[in-house]
Amino acid sequence: MVNLGMGFKLDAKENSKRESSAIDDVINTNETKSSFSGLNRVSSGIQGLDEFMNGGYPKGNIVLISGTPGTGKTIICFQFIESGLKKGDNCLYLTSDQPVKNLLYEAKQLQFDFQSEIDNGKLKIVYLDLDKQNLHKDIEEIVKSGKYDRIVMDSLSPVTEMPMWMVNNGKEVIPSSNSMTTTTIPLDSIQATRLHLRHLMKIIKEENSTTMVTTEIPEGSRDLSRDSISEFLVDGILVLGLDTTMGRRKLTIRKMRGTKHALKPMDVEITDQGFKLR
Ligand SMILES: Nc1ncnc2c1ncn2[C@@H]1O[C@H](COP(=O)(O)OP(=O)(O)O)[C@@H](O)[C@H]1O
Numbered sequence: 001m002v003n004l005g006m007g008f009k010l011d012a013k014e015n016s017k018r019e020s021s022a023i024d025d026v027i028n029t030n031e032t033k034s035s036f037s038g039l040n041r042v043s044s045g046i047q048g049l050d051e052f053m054n055g056g057y058p059k060g061n062i063v064l065i066s067g068t069p070g071t072g073k074t075i076i077c078f079q080f081i082e083s084g085l086k087k088g089d090n091c092l093y094l095t096s097d098q099p100v101k102n103l104l105y106e107a108k109q110l111q112f113d114f115q116s117e118i119d120n121g122k123l124k125i126v127y128l129d130l131d132k133q134n135l136h137k138d139i140e141e142i143v144k145s146g147k148y149d150r151i152v153m154d155s156l157s158p159v160t161e162m163p164m165w166m167v168n169n170g171k172e173v174i175p176s177s178n179s180m181t182t183t184t185i186p187l188d189s190i191q192a193t194r195l196h197l198r199h200l201m202k203i204i205k206e207e208n209s210t211t212m213v214t215t216e217i218p219e220g221s222r223d224l225s226r227d228s229i230s231e232f233l234v235d236g237i238l239v240l241g242l243d244t245t246m247g248r249r250k251l252t253i254r255k256m257r258g259t260k261h262a263l264k265p266m267d268v269e270i271t272d273q274g275f276k277l278r
């Protein structure tokens with residue numbers, strides 16, 4: 001039994017066999033054996049959280065951060081980036097929800113001085129222009145422009161809701177200015193979203209960076225992403241919850257390929273320094 005820290009050991013004792021087998025289900029045996037070393041782990045930047053997934057996110061994983069508005073998705077991305085910058089990682093932050101200026105302001109409120117990291121070339125923040133037809137190509141160029149250890153896409157939702165084109169022979173095609181030879185797939189079709197996501201995930205996976213993508217789910221939704229497809233394509237999912245009646249926040253590791261992890265929702269709070277386990 002791998003030591004996941006005090007909290008997890010207690011959980012494992014308390015819980016039934018059903019929970020243990022659910023944990024075992026997430027383990028890809030070969031990958032797990034080699035990734036139990038800290039060398040293959042990437043810190044979340046949240047004190048105490050890494051212990052609940054055997055040392056951190058498995059390197060190279062794409063982790064989806066899912067939650068309703070205001071649950072702390074952007075803050076969790078900040079902490080992920082900050083923890084990388086502290087150890088000299090090259091980081092890329094793609095923002096589609098808010099312009100760079102606003103993002104830097106939000107980060108500064110939480111004591112993250114990203115401007116100096118931009119100035120010394122360790123962090124690149126890019127605002128994605130969703131009106132551009134060749135967005136995928138742009139993203140691909142940006143992602144390949146540096147050897148990034150950590151990438152954030154905040155958020156994935158507007159990107160996957162863009163129009164999508166497809167060539168007549170059925171080959172996947174990203175939106176392009178040369179739409180003469182293409183057939184449009186309806187904007188809200190599941191095929192369009194799937195094509196977007198598959199293409200984006202492929203671009204990111206090729207880089208071997210550890211990646212965080214956010215998705216905003218509507219209040220009351222039982223899906224894990226706005227598009228209800230992303231959750232099947234990513235390697236890991238953290239769900240952020242907010243109980244406004246009780247004034248409580250929860251963080252659940254819902255899925256994390258290649259590692260054992262805690263299953264129970266954890267009590268968390270957001271402070272001036274970001275997320276903390278309670
Ligand atoms: N200093 C702070 N102390 C406590 N809570 C904070 C602080 N700063 C921000 N928050 C909380 O974080 C929320 C914003 O988090 P954010 O990551 O931007 O949400 P999301 O990206 O999920 O919409 C705010 O609505 C607020 O509840």
Ligand SMILES: [Mg+2]
Nearest residue numbers: 073074097154
């Ligand atoms: Mg946000």
